[in-house]
């Protein structure tokens with residue numbers, strides 16, 4: 001029987017294994033392993049259950065080539081990764097949009113008083129708490145940052161089965177959006193690139209060991225001195 005201690009060891013081993021991999025071997029990830037990784041993006045949590053995202057597995061070599069100029073942080077990864085995923089976030093997800101209403105419908109809260117009550121809460125949340133309601137940039141940042149949860153989940157899921165990855169935000173957002181729109185992958189009025197993820201198998205081990213701040217500098221309890 002797998003015990004809790006076994007699982008903790010497996011998860012910790014995955015975190016020790018994971019590192020940002022920039023150059024991959026030519027080994028391909030089997031489709032069922034890719035599907036398993038993508039499922040963790042699909043099933044990730046989102047604020048108010050909005051799921052204001054899409055995950056595009058980029059297969060077209062021409063688009064990859066075009067992206068190289070705009071995505072300096074992904075140059076070798078676009079060339080060598082087994083798979084390359086674009087994390088796309090919705091724009092203008094205001095409290096009064098179909099998108100927000102549909103998230104409530106999905107959760108069985110799409111009618112009558114329940115709907116009105118939730119929408120009023122979201123209106124207040126966006127206007128008074130987040131102060132995003134009338135700021136397209138802030139609204140995009142809100143949905144874009146949620147894609148990072150899916151990004152993290154995919155990286156952990158991959159590492160658990162010995163698949164390498166690298167998160168990517170080293171790119172020119174406007175240029176990448178233009179390229180994706182030109183190739184019909186996104187509708188720029190409604191969505192934009194948030195982040196990217198390369199996946200595959202490392203060509204070689206890292207030259208430098210992983211470095212982190214001491215744990216005591218980042219983990220605190222409220223009664224810490």
Ligand SMILES: Cc1cc2nc3c(=O)[nH]c(=O)nc-3n(C[C@H](O)[C@H](O)[C@H](O)COP(=O)(O)O)c2cc1C
Nearest residue numbers: 018019020022072073074166167168169170171210
């Ligand atoms: C949000 C985010 C964006 C990143 N963008 C890039 C990138 O564009 N290109 C790249 O090579 N690495 C990128 N990285 C990888 C980081 O440089 C790397 O995770 C960090 O140096 C820690 O190293 P480790 O992942 O090997 O532990 C990014 C990491 C994060 C979390």
